[in-house]
Amino acid sequence: MRSALAGLLLAAWTVSLANPSQAQTWSGDSIVNPLTAIPGDAVKGRVIVASRQTGLCLLCHSGPFPEERFQGNLAPEIGISVGRLSEAQLRARIVDASRFNPGTIMPSYYRTVELNRVAPKFDGQPILSGQEIEDVVAFLVSLKTTVAQ
Template sequence: MGLRAFGIAGLICALAVSSAGAQTAALVAYAVSGDAIPQSLTGMPGDATRGRGIVVNRQKGLCLLCHTGPFAEERFQGDLAPSLAGAGSRWSDGQLRLRIVDSRRVSPNTIMPSYYRIDGLTRVGAAWRDKPVLSAAEIEDVVAFLQTLRE
């Protein structure tokens, strides 16, 4: 069965499981400007190699649950969201950062989860409350990797 069989509830459940590894910590404050978070959450650029690892990891980033991309070695890539191929050409660092941090700020009806948000969420398991799916450093790593995808 594919993701469509499980629907949004399955995606939310999967995200709750993936966030179990995230550490409880105060979220870094950030400023949204238009459709972007222009400043790095850590004050430093991320590591693209680590970012790729997060994107293809089905227990951490879960990106391939919904997205496809230039990952020939990865089977069963999603088709519910835009391809990640060319993401670095379509969006700036800041635009990618906001879409990962809280995509609902860009598209309120999106099915993409908020990877760096802990408030205003519903039906989150007790073990995973108050923990972002990704840390600020991991967000920056994913942004750095996505910027390498130019075609």
């Protein structure tokens, strides 16, 4: 009984150590290193940003999505933010917006500790995977060339 419990605790501990969200390296207001070895895919990132199921970004933000009729006005326009933030700064804001504004309404997409109001489905896991974050970052960076600065 006791060893079974210890085994469980050990398993939980190993999982938490393996949790990729612990492995980001912050440098000031930026996360310079990509979260994954596989480079982000901008096409997939666009789908995530516009998605009403996964990214939900357009619930609050508006952006260059002519096909999306309803876009948010609770947050800065995505094109403007992309014009003034570096790739590393964009990554950091998506990983954990609460670092920049503790009272923010923006979800911390890649943080699993100390979260409030987490739906059971998301308990213990980030809202977006590391790869999905990299896809979103790749999409945002791709806007830098199309958005007038």
